[in-house]
Amino acid sequence: MRDVQKWDTGLRRLVRRYREPVVVQSLRSATAATIAYVLAVRLSPEPAPLTAPLTALLVVQVTLYASLTNGIRRVNSVVAGVLVAIAFSLLVGLTWWSLALLIVAALGVGHLVRVDEYVAEVAISAMLVLGVTAHGFTAWARIVETLIGAVVGMGINLLLPPPVWVDQAGESIEDLARRVRQLMLRMGEEAAGGIPWQRAAERLHEARRLDNAVTEVDAALRQAEESLRLNPRVKDSLLHRVVLRTGLDTVEICTVVLRVLARSFTDLAKASGPEQLFPPRVGETVQQLLSEIADAIVSFAVLVTTDLSASAESAEERLTAELHTAAGTRDRLAQLFLEEIRADATNWQLMGAVLTEVNRIIDELDTEHRSRRLLEELDRVARDQRTARPWVARLRERLGVQERLWRNRTGLGGRSW
Incomplete structure (x- = not known):
């Protein structure tokens, strides 16, 4: 009887531990990142599409509302950065002074489109796209991976709904x-x-x-x-x-x-x-x-x-x-x-x-x-x-x-x- 009580007490502790925000967030984020990477390997032209699991990690939050808003802001930031990079590549190319202008312009665009904490992501996306030779190839790959990560992150919240805290x-x-x-x-x-x-x-x-x-x-x-x-x-x-x-x-x-x-x-x-x-x-x-x-x-x-x-x-x-x-x-x-x-x-x-x-x-x-x-x-x-x-x-x-x-x-x- 004591063994049964100990086992029951341990099970209850495990259930309570599972409901802790840190544990829930870790499990959901790992699941979303893994699924996003598997899908990106098949759909993205990049050999190592790590942007997809990174986006999924950032999108999957503890609450459904936070996941939805973060997913929208994340996609907006990447698309804005890609568009800024394409515009600069057509006009001036990559030099030390154009890189400085690119960062300033990307950060300004990030504030205009109101992506909040993802303002830096606009500049990062713009630099990554401008820094390669095949702009169209890289731009398309980055948008695809970001969309995959965002969709998977929000889908995890629908399939595995977050708890009400x-x-x-x-x-x-x-x-x-x-x-x-x-x-x-x-x-x-x-x-x-x-x-x-x-x-x-x-x-x-x-x-x-x-x-x-x-x-x-x-x-x-x-x-x-x-x-x-x-x-x-x-x-x-x-x-x-x-x-x-x-x-x-x-x-x-x-x-x-x-x-x-x-x-x-x-x-x-x-x-x-x-x-x-x-x-x-x-x-x-x-x-x-x-x-x-x-x-x-x-x-x-x-x-x-x-x-x-x-x-x-x-x-x-x-x-x-x-x-x-x-x-x-x-x-x-x-x-x-x-x-x-x-x-x-x-x-x-x-x-x-x-x-x-x-x-x-x-x-x-x-x-x-x-x-x-x-x-x-x-x-x-x-x-x-x-x-x-x-x-x-x-x-x-x-x-x-x-x-x-x-x-x-x-x-x-x-x-x-």
Whole structure:
């Protein structure tokens, strides 16, 4: 029985390892490059058509949208470079000064045709074609190989569709929320006792380092957003993208406010000197409030990354209850702060700042605030799409896509958000 359990555990680890972006990308790229080379050997006049597998490597990306856009830009860059080289070969030939003009002209053309990161590819293609005697032969071979690599790269994405990286992005958002929770719990424990200002300053530095974590989560979310675009397996991809993006925005705002809160604690610790950061009764209330808010942040992250409606409803009920409890504790803390200020108004500004900061986090996590934020973002995206691509908006209206999106967004109280 133990051997079976070990084998099952190892198999699960292997499956998880297979879904990692690096492993998926390596397998798909190697497959595409090999197929492209085999086809190019048969179709290209070149004896070693390495441009085809190189193009396939560059075209095959983790997401379908990235593969499609990279394939189009790659083909455009090669064709543009070949045309520039043919024009120069007919006019001036190859000299040191014509090579310099060729590079400048090719780079300029690359920016004009908007091939983005493949601007250098325009100049490379132009130099390779201009540097050989049989211009037509080399130009044709390079175009054929590039087309083969691009077609194979995009075909691999259709035959072996890339995964949707929403789960990974959701896990990263939850991990960030748990890191925020751990920091808030430590700050609450230290607020209940006397701590030197150096210890409070360490918590401030930890809060500042959360910015790096937010950047990493943002990168994972961008990958998830790209995997949803042009993906036939995902319905209402716009809604998914907006839900995750606005969820990360809320968690990021909480990290910013937490950094300000840590700064207020540091200033209070400096002003208190060797005394306790807060009186015993106030410190216990601060600890309780930070603990309740920390739990609410995690519940919020779970809610915005939950797909099943039943689980989402449970997460929403839990979040609502935690916010209600935190609001009651906040009101009690406000009364205690008022009593302390009446007795000694020395640090009334810092106490008021602490109350303002915890209140801001509670407001950001509020479900009604979240629903309004989602509706505003959906409206903004819809306006931008109609302005940038009116023909796409008309097509979506004819296909009924916009109507379905509006029907889904009316249920934002359940799983729609």
